[in-house]
Amino acid sequence: MDPSRPPLDAAALGAALTGDGALWRSLEVVAEVGSTNAELLAAAAQDAPEGTVLVAEHQAAGRGRLDRTWTSPPRAGLTVSLLLRPDVPAARRGWLPLLTGVALAEAVGEVPGLRTSLKWPNDLLAADGGKLAGILAEVGSGAVVVGVGLNVSTTAAELPEGGSSLALAAGRPVDRGAVLLGFLRGLERRYRAWTAALGDPVGTGLARDYLAWCSTIGATVAVTLPDGSTLDGVAEAVDWDGRLVVRTAQGPVELATGDVRHVRTRPREG
Incomplete structure (x- = not known):
């Protein structure tokens, strides 16, 4: 195991995020999986509850938007999928991946020295335009599974053309666990407000905040x-x-x- 890429502390993350009244019902970290989104879509078909979170240290068959692949070395990034069942009008569900992008941008923004922006419909970009993260939302069995792939310690040699990572952009190592914790906490707060308002992006401030982050x-x-x-x-x-x-x-x-x-x-x- 690469000592510069320690594993995530699943117990600590679960204790911090799940519990009475929390959106996140369970958080599992697995060593390897084909696709976290595919796993949660299958779980949704078996009536898995909203708030199920699956994190993979390595994803062997990751999927991006438009049938692209998403690859990352083991423990070099964050690969996480969330099972949600938003009770909002169907037309408003298009805001869910955008909401996810805002929560991710805000969490990454806590890393000193990092400036990022969102490219519609939801790539997270470094200041030089390099792609830091991608978001993929898929619908199945009445649920929406939102997957996020974020490059954290990935080196230039390990990245595809046009890619970047938090460590490269910040010029220093970045704690994956802290970013994941901030992301899930921020997403919970925004998701609760958005669903309570029946998906209204204006009254909740979501549209304003998305536009503030969006370079498109x-x-x-x-x-x-x-x-x-x-x-x-x-x-x-x-x-x-x-x-x-x-x-x-x-x-x-x-x-x-x-x-x-x-x-x-x-x-x-x-």
Whole structure:
């Protein structure tokens, strides 16, 4: 075992996160699994409760958005999936992965020296544009399983082209356990407020906070659509259903999915 990549303390994390009244009902850390999302989708089919959390030290068959793969060396990152059953209108569920992104960005933001942003629909980017994390939400058996893959100690040689890690971006080692704890606590707080408001992204402040973190809004973008075509324009907003609104030469277009490339990013304030 690499001493620079210690295992997560499952007992300590479970004690800190689960308990009476907590959203998180159980937290399991496994050494290796094919896909944490696939495991929790199967658990959802067996009526697993909301708040089931599965963390893998190594994921052998990780999945990203658009059928991509997500790979990471053992204990070099955080690979976690959450089983949720949000009682909100179906149209508002598009905000769940965005909510997850905000909670992740806030937790990572506690690491000194790190500046990040969110790229719609939810990549976490380092200040230089390198991808730190991806989020994948999948629906099954009345549940939504949200998976997060975050590069923590991954080295440049271990990363795919365009990737980055917290250690590289911060220039120092980062405690995986502390980031996971902050992320799950922040997600619980935001999720409870969002579901209590029936998925309202405005009244809960979620839309405001997402836009504050999002580097896509205001950027000139090229969006590859599921049919392979490309849409060019300026990303103007995220609507009430979490869709990206792109102003094109033919008028505004609302996108529920797509692979976004920032052609020219809006200058950040401050």
